[in-house]
Amino acid sequence: xxxxxxxxxxxxxxxxxxxxxxxxxxxxxxxxxxxxHIVVIFMVPRMTTSDGWWRLANASGSDGFTLLAPDGEGPxxxxxxxxxxxxxxxxxxxxxPASLSFSGPNNFWSxxxxxxxxxxxxxxxxxxxxxxxxxxLVVDPIQxxxxxxxxxxxxxQTIVVEAPQDDLMALVRFYAPTPRERQIAAEHLEAAECAxxxxxxxx
Amino acid sequence: MxxxxxxxxxxxxxxxxxxxxxxxxRDLAPVDTIESGSWRGWPRAGTxxxxxxxxxxxxxxxxxxxxxxxxxxxxxxxxxxxxxxxxACRYEVTGQLPAARLWTLAVEGESGAxxxxxxxxxxAIGSDQIVRNADGSFTVTLAPTPQPGxxxxxxxxxxIRLAARLYDTTARTVTALTDFSVPSIVEENCP
Numbered sequence: 001x002x003x004x005x006x007x008x009x010x011x012x013x014x015x016x017x018x019x020x021x022x023x024x025x026x027x028x029x030x031x032x033x034x035x036x037h038i039v040v041i042f043m044v045p046r047m048t049t050s051d052g053w054w055r056l057a058n059a060s061g062s063d064g065f066t067l068l069a070p071d072g073e074g075p076x077x078x079x080x081x082x083x084x085x086x087x088x089x090x091x092x093x094x095x096x097p098a099s100l101s102f103s104g105p106n107n108f109w110s111x112x113x114x115x116x117x118x119x120x121x122x123x124x125x126x127x128x129x130x131x132x133x134x135x136x137l138v139v140d141p142i143q144x145x146x147x148x149x150x151x152x153x154x155x156x157q158t159i160v161v162e163a164p165q166d167d168l169m170a171l172v173r174f175y176a177p178t179p180r181e182r183q184i185a186a187e188h189l190e191a192a193e194c195a196x197x198x199x200x201x202x203x
Numbered sequence: 204m205x206x207x208x209x210x211x212x213x214x215x216x217x218x219x220x221x222x223x224x225x226x227x228x229r230d231l232a233p234v235d236t237i238e239s240g241s242w243r244g245w246p247r248a249g250t251x252x253x254x255x256x257x258x259x260x261x262x263x264x265x266x267x268x269x270x271x272x273x274x275x276x277x278x279x280x281x282x283x284x285x286x287x288x289x290x291a292c293r294y295e296v297t298g299q300l301p302a303a304r305l306w307t308l309a310v311e312g313e314s315g316a317x318x319x320x321x322x323x324x325x326x327a328i329g330s331d332q333i334v335r336n337a338d339g340s341f342t343v344t345l346a347p348t349p350q351p352g353x354x355x356x357x358x359x360x361x362x363i364r365l366a367a368r369l370y371d372t373t374a375r376t377v378t379a380l381t382d383f384s385v386p387s388i389v390e391e392n393c394p
Binding site: 025028029030032033034035036037039040045050052053055056078079080081082083084108110112114120122123124125127128171173175177 | 208212213215216217218219220221223224227228249250251253255256258259261262263264265266267268269270271272273274276304305307309315316317326327328329331332368370371
């Protein structure tokens with residue numbers, strides 16, 4: 001006989017059966033909480049439309065690179081380096097491959113292609129690019145197959161990136177710590193190209 | 204009675220699940236990090252191998268991870284004694300950062316949002332602008348008022364964090380052989 005049973009007399013408040021019932025209930029609550037916790041953690045990136053990718057997409061156009069406002073001035077993208085000039089361009093591969101080309105300023109620069117949910121598909125910096133220039137063609141798998149067939153394409157200097165989805169963001173970062181360098185970087189960004197580039201048929 | 208218990212349990216379970224998820228996402232996910240001193244980095248952020256907590260946290264804050272050819276961001280929210288960094292205090296940040304072609308050091312708001320431009324001084328400094336000590340290490344002072352040497356203004360920030368961004372670095376793949384030195388953060392004066 002447990003203490004509890006003795007204290008509460010003939011029909012105990014906390015009988016062994018009730019205790020087991022309570023433990024089963026608590027276990028059920030804990031399992032449900034764990035399941036909900038996991039579902040929430042996995043759903044947050046899928047449900048959100050305010051993650052970095054969408055903020056970037058909303059702040060930029062699809063023709064040329066849009067200069068992003070520095071943090072604290074205008075609709076900012078969180079977590080960008082204040083010493084950099086950033087430009088973004090939205091790529092849609094539905095109609096045609098997207099062509100990106102620019103020559104960076106003499107400082108460090110880098111470019112990243114982001115898939116939805118913020119996964120980096122491809123990134124490159126000024127050292128890995130040829131002569132500090134970027135010439136890139138982003139294609140989907142079907143366009144890639146067409147590209148290989150079309151003999152006319154001159155792609156020696158071009159980085160060809162195959163994307164698993166049709167909607168991507170390109171983000172370019174130019175290191176520009178001084179106002180003068182910021183201006184130069186902004187000029188480079190303005191001259192940068194980001195546009196659909198239909199594949200010329202072979203022949 | 205039994206039905207009431209089941210309904211109460213269902214609400215409690217869902218509530219606890221959501222609340223615990225909120226608690227883990229509110230803070231910097233301590234999952235799959237590289238840590239040294241008070242610095243933390245998420246080398247797999249933005250890759251396919253990113254853990255679900257970091258991914259959910261980035262989705263909430265709206266940050267975009269640096270690509271593997273770009274670099275790695277390290278964050279420090281506390282000094283070496285484990286106290287939260289406060290914009291009202293003066294800190295000495297001394298030492299080296301992992302090998303990188305370029306790095307920048309920036310004072311940010313506690314949640315990662317940029318602070319408004321300070322009246323005097325700057326919020327960020329790059330490795331090419333920094334004045335180094337004789338042994339190649341650097342010392343940066345964080346303080347709300349002007350300081351001699353390398354100074355980053357913490358003016359107007361209550362709780363702050365320090366972001367070190369390493370560009371074109373090998374620090375993303377930390378092994379026993381790579382040098383992962385980070386600067387110490389020591390509180391000098393706190394009114």
